[in-house]
Amino acid sequence: MDSSLTSEKLDHLEHHLSQEHEHDEQANSMFGFIVFLLSESIIFLSFFAGYIIYKTTTVDWLPTGVSGLEIKEPAINTVILVSSSFVIYVAEQFLERHKLWGFRLFLLVTMAMGTYFLVGQGIEWHGLKFGFTSGVFEGMFYLLTGFHGLHVFTGILLQGIMLGRSFIPGNYDTGHFGIMATSLFWHFVDVIWIILFVLLYLWQ
Amino acid sequence: MFPYQALRRQQLMTTINNNNSQEKIVIETHIEHHHQASARDWKRYFSFSTDHKVIGIQYLVTSFFFFLVGGIFAMIIRGELITPESDLVDRTFYNGMFTMHGTIMLFLWTFPSLVGLANYLVPLMIGARDMAFPRLNAAAFWMVPVVGILVMASFFVPSGSAQAGWWSYPPVSLQNPSGDLISGQFLWILAVAISGVSSIMGAVNFVTTIVKMRAPGMTFFRMPAFVWTVFSAQIIQLFGLPALTAGAVMLLFDLTVGTSFFDPAKGGNAVLFQHFFWFYSHPAVYVIILPIFGIFSEIFPVYSRKPLFGYKVVAISSLIIAGVSGLVWVHHMYASGTPGWMRMVFMLSTMCVSVPTGIKVFAWVGTIWGGKLRLNTPMLFALGALIMFVFAGITGIMLSAVPIDIHVNNTYFVVGHFHYVLYGTVTMGMYAALYHWFPKMTGRMYYEGLGQLHFWLAFIGTNLNFLPMHPLGLQGMLRRVSSYDPQYTFWNVIASLGGFLLGMSTLPFILNMVSSWIQGQAAGDNPWRAIGLEWLTTSPPDIENFEEIPLVISEPYGYGKSEPLTANGHVKSE
Amino acid sequence: MKKRRILLLMITAIALSLISLWIGQLSYGWLPPQGTTEAILIDNLFTFLVSLGSFIFLGVTGVVIYFVMFNRVAKYDWSDGPAIEGNVTLEIIWTVIPILLVFWIAGYSYQIYQQMGIQGGHHHSHQSIDIETVKTVDKPFETIEVIAKQWAWIFHYPESNITSTELHLPIDQRVHLALRSQDVLHGFYIPAFRVKQDMIPQETIALEFTPIRQGNYQLTDSQFSGTYFATMTANVVVQSKEDYETWLKKAAKQTPFLADNQAFSEYNQQSQKMIKTGWPSIKPAQPPLVNYQ
Numbered sequence A: 001m002d003s004s005l006t007s008e009k010l011d012h013l014e015h016h017l018s019q020e021h022e023h024d025e026q027a028n029s030m031f032g033f034i035v036f037l038l039s040e041s042i043i044f045l046s047f048f049a050g051y052i053i054y055k056t057t058t059v060d061w062l063p064t065g066v067s068g069l070e071i072k073e074p075a076i077n078t079v080i081l082v083s084s085s086f087v088i089y090v091a092e093q094f095l096e097r098h099k100l101w102g103f104r105l106f107l108l109v110t111m112a113m114g115t116y117f118l119v120g121q122g123i124e125w126h127g128l129k130f131g132f133t134s135g136v137f138e139g140m141f142y143l144l145t146g147f148h149g150l151h152v153f154t155g156i157l158l159q160g161i162m163l164g165r166s167f168i169p170g171n172y173d174t175g176h177f178g179i180m181a182t183s184l185f186w187h188f189v190d191v192i193w194i195i196l197f198v199l200l201y202l203w204q
Numbered sequence B: 001m002f003p004y005q006a007l008r009r010q011q012l013m014t015t016i017n018n019n020n021s022q023e024k025i026v027i028e029t030h031i032e033h034h035h036q037a038s039a040r041d042w043k044r045y046f047s048f049s050t051d052h053k054v055i056g057i058q059y060l061v062t063s064f065f066f067f068l069v070g071g072i073f074a075m076i077i078r079g080e081l082i083t084p085e086s087d088l089v090d091r092t093f094y095n096g097m098f099t100m101h102g103t104i105m106l107f108l109w110t111f112p113s114l115v116g117l118a119n120y121l122v123p124l125m126i127g128a129r130d131m132a133f134p135r136l137n138a139a140a141f142w143m144v145p146v147v148g149i150l151v152m153a154s155f156f157v158p159s160g161s162a163q164a165g166w167w168s169y170p171p172v173s174l175q176n177p178s179g180d181l182i183s184g185q186f187l188w189i190l191a192v193a194i195s196g197v198s199s200i201m202g203a204v205n206f207v208t209t210i211v212k213m214r215a216p217g218m219t220f221f222r223m224p225a226f227v228w229t230v231f232s233a234q235i236i237q238l239f240g241l242p243a244l245t246a247g248a249v250m251l252l253f254d255l256t257v258g259t260s261f262f263d264p265a266k267g268g269n270a271v272l273f274q275h276f277f278w279f280y281s282h283p284a285v286y287v288i289i290l291p292i293f294g295i296f297s298e299i300f301p302v303y304s305r306k307p308l309f310g311y312k313v314v315a316i317s318s319l320i321i322a323g324v325s326g327l328v329w330v331h332h333m334y335a336s337g338t339p340g341w342m343r344m345v346f347m348l349s350t351m352c353v354s355v356p357t358g359i360k361v362f363a364w365v366g367t368i369w370g371g372k373l374r375l376n377t378p379m380l381f382a383l384g385a386l387i388m389f390v391f392a393g394i395t396g397i398m399l400s401a402v403p404i405d406i407h408v409n410n411t412y413f414v415v416g417h418f419h420y421v422l423y424g425t426v427t428m429g430m431y432a433a434l435y436h437w438f439p440k441m442t443g444r445m446y447y448e449g450l451g452q453l454h455f456w457l458a459f460i461g462t463n464l465n466f467l468p469m470h471p472l473g474l475q476g477m478l479r480r481v482s483s484y485d486p487q488y489t490f491w492n493v494i495a496s497l498g499g500f501l502l503g504m505s506t507l508p509f510i511l512n513m514v515s516s517w518i519q520g521q522a523a524g525d526n527p528w529r530a531i532g533l534e535w536l537t538t539s540p541p542d543i544e545n546f547e548e549i550p551l552v553i554s555e556p557y558g559y560g561k562s563e564p565l566t567a568n569g570h571v572k573s574e
Numbered sequence C: 001m002k003k004r005r006i007l008l009l010m011i012t013a014i015a016l017s018l019i020s021l022w023i024g025q026l027s028y029g030w031l032p033p034q035g036t037t038e039a040i041l042i043d044n045l046f047t048f049l050v051s052l053g054s055f056i057f058l059g060v061t062g063v064v065i066y067f068v069m070f071n072r073v074a075k076y077d078w079s080d081g082p083a084i085e086g087n088v089t090l091e092i093i094w095t096v097i098p099i100l101l102v103f104w105i106a107g108y109s110y111q112i113y114q115q116m117g118i119q120g121g122h123h124h125s126h127q128s129i130d131i132e133t134v135k136t137v138d139k140p141f142e143t144i145e146v147i148a149k150q151w152a153w154i155f156h157y158p159e160s161n162i163t164s165t166e167l168h169l170p171i172d173q174r175v176h177l178a179l180r181s182q183d184v185l186h187g188f189y190i191p192a193f194r195v196k197q198d199m200i201p202q203e204t205i206a207l208e209f210t211p212i213r214q215g216n217y218q219l220t221d222s223q224f225s226g227t228y229f230a231t232m233t234a235n236v237v238v239q240s241k242e243d244y245e246t247w248l249k250k251a252a253k254q255t256p257f258l259a260d261n262q263a264f265s266e267y268n269q270q271s272q273k274m275i276k277t278g279w280p281s282i283k284p285a286q287p288p289l290v291n292y293q
């Protein structure tokens, strides 16, 4: 068996291996990214835990003159953000089939939906009667939505980079780690928002 | 043709044939060898290198520098406390001293030094060429000097350094008498946050490396115990640190823009910060101690020439310790106004840590039992550290009992407890590791005589310094005081003298390291005749660690079994 | 041969136990005088833990030292020891015994804690004192308000409307305190009483204990409270019921005056330390107006 391997064949195998090697690097990166997201989710969990403790122990929870948060616009925002998770999934599917233009289109739609969400958030902030430093509830509200908004912004940025990179020839020869990570990050941001929406808006 | 070459071809064949992904990962052989002119010159230690061995040494040297800085602060503390009156330094400065001493010792000495050691050893021990993400690794390292600069800069801002203790409990930490935005406390929070980011980057890297980059045949239960402990410790980092980050962010907003999260005067909750802080900072002490346990598990077999007793149980108990450590944080807050039921629940959970820890301690004793002991410097340090650890663990159990802690909380009894772990165990264990792997890292031998001198000075110094703290605490002397009742003078004088002796003990160490690195005897690849992948390669190892990726065929501690560790024998280059 | 080993082991164990018990008894001497009933309870628990701890410590180090003394090898002897990789029975034993010990220690500590009944943890947030709800066996006794601020202690006796910088307590009476802080965290701690409780701004925390020994004691702030933390001490006087009543009457007659305060005077003085940095400090609160100092 050993003898059947000429050195030429071995060279070929080794060449093959060096490509496999890049696959492995991508697999490692994906693994590392998931580990990172797990860790990142603990920050949110800590903020959530803080919010729950404050809400259940603070006497004057809502600021004077405020009876609760307006829920209609945030609900629409939520629907948009959550559906954008499906849109980016479709984009990924296009890429799998190496249909680049479909991929680009749906990625762009995702970005637009994310931007819509951010703008909506900004409008809501603008219309509120209270500020960051007015009290504990107010502080928590801005902290949670702000920190989440920062993640949405990062997600859109990543999508923009993926969009740009799709125009580089040979970009996908070594794998799809970038877009897989971006998409995973986007789902993560969505799930966080759903919990956040329940805590901030539904549980009043 | 050498046997290992034939073997390697076979490996290649089987991999390609059965498409086994586990193996595939491992046969990343970096075919094009870009041997960067094996540059051994010192300059690369000051440059942005992605070699895990260079980064490891960079971490070790940087953190040791900060150990000296933190140690000099400790000398000032002991200088002030040698007399009952507050006469050496201003009270504000004293408060800054213990705050910065604690902060530097934890965030700039223990964490980075252990990360450095793990950086150096883990890829070698699992038979990988480098960490999974070399550039991330370098980036994480270079944040450490940034943290150091921020911490040191706080001595030069008008407000002075942070002065609220290393816990920075609000509301004291929110009081800002200077009124400046860039206060010592502000820089402190920033430094802690950046150190957190660096640690998370490191943790992602370690976990990925250990899960994904092991050499063929290196199953989980063939990993050296040190790798198990690093793995467990880094998992704690991943799931604990974010809580501290969350607390730090909220504290920063309170301090700078005037939110009211932790300020009771504005409706906030000061105790919540304590929960955030200890939810991480308790597990953090196990982040520190676990790799030290790993060092014990490596060193005792080598110098007793016996396998590690109960290897599998020892390995698993690291994970159990990591798990339980997340459930005990309130034992730092018994006196903080926690309700009775909480005190009781956390008392029980805290005490439970002694079970997996005891398993390890007994396993080390079992390893030494009937062994052939060689008492050179690493072994002396490990034995000394083990004894002091058992002592510290027992005072820890006393602290975990609520009625006792109500009496001794925030007294020198606690300070005594944690210096027995942080100096007696962690720092001594670190010394053991530095001596043990020094020949591997530098290719040279340290001077045994200086090493022994270092050990005895450090061992006597530690006990003189920290043992008197226990009677002091039992008598009721509080920590963080710059003046105290004269009835406590006697033990304080002893402690201060012990402290100065301990300071002196670092001098033979520094002398030893520097001179043997420059002109020590050549050590050879395996001066201890130890079993382990790192001992199969050259000293110091080549840039790519191994010429051939080793194929592991047996368990890690085969002393007395004449069973080879790998199928491809000496995997060293040259 | 085997019998001899078991006998030897038993003798060692018994000797070890005796030594440990002896060290446990010694440990009473490491603690301050027992000023309260709680102190007696805590000291008993401490003694128990010291004995148990000594046994474990001496056991482990004894074995280590034995092998260090008798199992060293010659410099050039590189032969291996016996390849013992483990022993399941032994491993089970040294897992089960610590588990049992843990339950023993925790159970005993729980019992002691219940007997102490010092309150402490209970919050009475955002309300004035409602200590009346606390059930007591003794005849009710006025609740003394303890107020801490940077950096002074003030004790207020509401029934006789006395304010003092010294805490006077009658002996053999269950004492009820209402702890309050005006600025940052402080801690109420009297070493001889073995009681300690943090004080949290905006909250009133109840603390109970029973002094049983006449004399003067020192109260200290046990939770770091800023620059002059170390100066924040106060005298505590435990006296007979009669002396206590006389003191109350005497103090009530005094017209209030400004108390001395170390933090305040240090703050207003030039630093006399060898090394001066001049870092700014929070200004200490005005010294309190008291009837007694």
Ligand code: HEA
Pocket: B285, B286, B288, B289, B331, B332, B350, B351, B353, B354, B355, B357, B358, B359, B361, B389, B390, B392, B393, B394, B395, B396, B397, B399, B400, B401, B405, B408, B409, B410, B414, B417, B418, B421, B422, B426, C056, C060, C097, C098, C099, C101, C102
């Ligand atoms: C590496 C560091 C390290 C380690 C390993 C430990 C280990 C332990 N610590 Fe310690 N601790 C600190 C570092 C550490 N600690 C620090 C830094 C602080 C103070 C922070 C600050 O306030 O600034 C602190 C404070 C601290 C407190 C709070 C005290 C207070 O503030 O009032 C408590 C209370 O429960 C505690 C308990 C314990 C326990 C139960 C263990 C256990 O893990 C010990 C387990 C080990 C053993 C028990 C010995 C071996 C076991 C056997 C031989 C088996 C048989 C034994 C029995 C059945 C008992 N520690």
Ligand code: HEA
Pocket: B067, B068, B069, B070, B071, B072, B074, B075, B077, B078, B098, B099, B101, B102, B103, B105, B106, B109, B110, B164, B165, B166, B167, B415, B419, B422, B423, B426, B427, B465, B478, B479, B480, B481, B482, B499, B500, B501, B502, B503, B504, B506, B507
């Ligand atoms: C790994 C952690 C670590 C280490 C190694 C140490 C090491 C030492 N610590 Fe540490 N200490 C802490 C972690 C650590 N400490 C923490 C977390 C706190 C709590 C802080 C807080 O309350 O917020 C604390 C608090 C603390 C206090 C309590 C202060 C107070 O509450 O008021 C004291 C008091 O004695 C003390 C003393 C010492 C001494 C003497 C050493 C010695 O071992 C140091 C020896 C080393 C050196 C001295 C360096 C080498 C010196 C030279 C090269 C120069 C030679 C100099 C001379 C001989 C003068 N420390």
Ligand code: CUA
Pocket: A023, A172, A173, A174, A175, A176
């Ligand atoms: Cu590999 Cu797509």
Ligand SMILES: [Cu+2]
Pocket: B281, B282, B283, B285, B329, B331, B332
């Ligand atoms: Cu702890």
